Amino acid sequence: MSKMETLSVKVGSGAHAVLIGSGHPIVVQTMCNTSTGDVAATVRQCITLSRKGAELIRITVPTLQDVENLRQIRDALHEKGVFRPLVADVHFSSDIAMALPGIADKIRINPGNFHPVHEKARERFAVLMEKCKVYGTAIRIGINHGSLGSYITEKYGNTPEAMALAAMEWLEMAIEADFQDKVVISLKASNTVVMVEAYRALARLMRKRGVVAALHVGVTEAGNGDAGRIKSAVAIATLLEEGIGNTVRVSLTEPPENELSTAYYLAERYGLAHTGSIPCQLTERERYILDAACAYGPKLLRGEIEDFACDDATLHDEILQACRKRFYRPEYIACPGCGRTMYDLQGTFERVKAATAGFSNVVIAVMGCIVNGPGEMADADYGYVGEGRGLVTLYRGRTPVIRHIPEAEAVEKLVELIKEFSA
Numbered sequence: 001m002s003k004m005e006t007l008s009v010k011v012g013s014g015a016h017a018v019l020i021g022s023g024h025p026i027v028v029q030t031m032c033n034t035s036t037g038d039v040a041a042t043v044r045q046c047i048t049l050s051r052k053g054a055e056l057i058r059i060t061v062p063t064l065q066d067v068e069n070l071r072q073i074r075d076a077l078h079e080k081g082v083f084r085p086l087v088a089d090v091h092f093s094s095d096i097a098m099a100l101p102g103i104a105d106k107i108r109i110n111p112g113n114f115h116p117v118h119e120k121a122r123e124r125f126a127v128l129m130e131k132c133k134v135y136g137t138a139i140r141i142g143i144n145h146g147s148l149g150s151y152i153t154e155k156y157g158n159t160p161e162a163m164a165l166a167a168m169e170w171l172e173m174a175i176e177a178d179f180q181d182k183v184v185i186s187l188k189a190s191n192t193v194v195m196v197e198a199y200r201a202l203a204r205l206m207r208k209r210g211v212v213a214a215l216h217v218g219v220t221e222a223g224n225g226d227a228g229r230i231k232s233a234v235a236i237a238t239l240l241e242e243g244i245g246n247t248v249r250v251s252l253t254e255p256p257e258n259e260l261s262t263a264y265y266l267a268e269r270y271g272l273a274h275t276g277s278i279p280c281q282l283t284e285r286e287r288y289i290l291d292a293a294c295a296y297g298p299k300l301l302r303g304e305i306e307d308f309a310c311d312d313a314t315l316h317d318e319i320l321q322a323c324r325k326r327f328y329r330p331e332y333i334a335c336p337g338c339g340r341t342m343y344d345l346q347g348t349f350e351r352v353k354a355a356t357a358g359f360s361n362v363v364i365a366v367m368g369c370i371v372n373g374p375g376e377m378a379d380a381d382y383g384y385v386g387e388g389r390g391l392v393t394l395y396r397g398r399t400p401v402i403r404h405i406p407e408a409e410a411v412e413k414l415v416e417l418i419k420e421f422s423a
């Protein structure tokens with residue numbers, strides 16, 4: 001299928017700008033997991049990510065102080081000759097977003113939490129766009145299934161179509177402000193069926209409207225290892241095969257540089273990646289699982305097949321589970337972590353997986369922060385949310401049921417909690 005025609009968005013300036021849109025190769029991006037307050041560590045990580053081919057690097061900006069930290073990170077990178085465009089990730093504060101034009105090259109906002117009052121959110125977004133115009137700053141309208149916010153669920157519901165309609169409302173605001181060629185839209189979900197349906201619905205609506213914005217595609221909270229790569233690959237490949245997607249993030253609960261080889265594989269398979277010689281190599285294992293995920297995942301997600309033959313039983317089961325055709329183990333939702341994460345998320349996720357592998361028909365989330373984690377857990381049955389300072393809160397659904405327990409006890413308590421309610 002040919003690539004969907006979209007507007008093109010310029011992120012950054014001069015020779016180092018990156019163009020996102022249908023006339024350009026698919027852009028590969030990732031996100032730092034260092035604390036933004038630790039300027040030196042974030043600069044080091046940006047340099048590593050840049051060397052390994054990240055074309056856009058996102059950094060969380062959780063406080064106004066971090067706006068200044070981001071400025072220092074940008075300046076230090078420029079001094080070292082690293083000019084990758086930087087994307088600021090903002091949640092729960094339109095004030096922080098307002099302070100970022102001129103510092104970040106692109107600002108990711110989440111309509112679900114941009115401002116608690118919807119009318120205010122609309123007003124603030126209009127002001128933000130005007131500020132961004134002054135500096136040439138782009139915006140990502142980043143809707144997540146797990147954090148739609150009450151105005152979206154009350155107004156549109158909690159479905160893939162609702163996500164697309166909410167995105168259209170924000171795109172209409174951008175059109176009204178003549179800002180449509182500076183916005184990129186994402187509609188992420190951890191559930192691959194929801195994610196694929198949401199982007200398809202948005203593509204239909206934008207075509208009908210006659211204004212097609214550039215799209216950032218990715219599966220959120222995909223987890224790690226083979227399972228995380230497969231889950232991202234089946235959904236992203238499905239969309240890219242259908243011509244949908246201009247920039248890709250493969251979100252893994254691993255060091256962020258590990259995301260890049262899978263993202264490049266997808267960008268190369270379905271459209272040229274920007275970098276001629278890709279600076280990160282796939283392992284043999286990655287190539288093996290990604291070849292299978294891309295061969296069968298899109299067909300499974302489109303309903304063209306219900307199963308497939310594969311000598312590797314584990315790979316077969318993982319692909320079917322990623323496409324939500326069969327559940328042979330717990331479904332895990334784990335965020336990649338970012339500068340808000342205050343504990344060993346990657347190690348904890350491995351411990352949770354090991355302790356809960358024997359359960360079935362259960363969705364377990366492991367989230368990196370107490371601010372965003374609970375809202376992003378989507379349809380998890382149980383959640384492990386690290387608060388930092390050695391404390392954890394456990395959730396059943398969206399309800400915190402065991403609060404502020406020491407990390408050392410938390411995995412065991414999670415297992416007890418699951419046993420109690422699955423008995």
Ligand code: SF4
Binds near residue numbers: 340368372
């Ligand atoms: S849920 Fe995870 S990725 Fe999202 S803000 Fe919190 S730590 Fe960062």
